[in-house]
Amino acid sequence: MPSFAIPASVMPIALLLCSNVFMTFAWYGHLKFKEVPLWTVVLVSWGIAFVEYCFAVPANRYGSAIYSPAQLKTIQEIVTLLVFSVFSWAYLGESIKWNHLVGFAFICAAAYFIFKKW
Template sequence: MQFLHTLPIPLQTVGLLLLSNIFMTFAWYGHLRNLAAAPWYMAAVASWGIALFEYLLQVPANRIGHTLWSVGQLKIVQEVITLSVFVPFAALYLGEPLKWDYLWAGLCLVGAVYFIFRGG
């Protein structure tokens, strides 16, 4: 991952958070498709295994990002990424219908980004 250090901090942070959120989404929701018939504790163990990779990416992402952004800014960036990963996952992987509510939630996050990053 040496090439990562040559990228600007926002790109490093967002890239790692994006990858982290892919693992997180599979850890949280992948069992609904793959392990639906398995006991809940087997799904929990599988999710914990996947979540390890999430944390291996999320922790350095937050450490890198915190050199530039506040914790609040990091959290809002992470929420935008989470929705950006979750919506395609829900529709394409879980077969959930797309709803207008995803758009409205996204617009609310645009507002959150504005307020958390404005200079005031």
């Protein structure tokens, strides 16, 4: 049986991806259930956020051995936008417009400057 190992440089990104999926549901998943009392939504969101932290904290701990804090935060922001874009479209039924794509392109340009060796 072949062995499958995630490269160390990819592990923090994979963990941040998992983290952001949970956090997006914690923050925005309840928007489809506006009839549910707010206190219930807050408690459920806290539970989901706990799972998110179980991915985010190791992502930053492991990632700090490879990436600078600024690079980790940049990765996290890009992953957040990717996850939210898919979530917004697939779960909330929102459309992705041209101005969203332009804004995302500017964030990717910012990432270039964060990661470029000067």
